[in-house]
Amino acid sequence: MSPIQIIILIIIALIIVKIWQKYRQQTITIREFFLWIGFWLIVAVLFIFPETAQTAAKWLGIGRGVDLIIYLGLIVLFFAVFYILLRIERLERDITKVVREDALKNSKH
Numbered sequence: 001m002s003p004i005q006i007i008i009l010i011i012i013a014l015i016i017v018k019i020w021q022k023y024r025q026q027t028i029t030i031r032e033f034f035l036w037i038g039f040w041l042i043v044a045v046l047f048i049f050p051e052t053a054q055t056a057a058k059w060l061g062i063g064r065g066v067d068l069i070i071y072l073g074l075i076v077l078f079f080a081v082f083y084i085l086l087r088i089e090r091l092e093r094d095i096t097k098v099v100r101e102d103a104l105k106n107s108k109h
Contacts, residue, residue, distance in 0.1 A: 012044045
């Protein structure tokens, strides 16, 4: 195992510990917990066994394993941006509702 693989695996282990702490503090849901743990375990497997990406890429008809990882990374990033935008819109609606209720309550006094 190369030094960069060891460093990356240590970083991934620290991230997984942080995810576990957030789950224990009930900062994230069980669904988010398993989603993040699964994601980081897949990343760890790809760093330990890089030939896995090459095998999966060939099976999917993609030239190189690196290309597959880039495609998947872009998909994950686009999904994350979409999810964050949905959350922001929901928060904006909730804030607007609270502010309106508070304004109506204060206007009656």
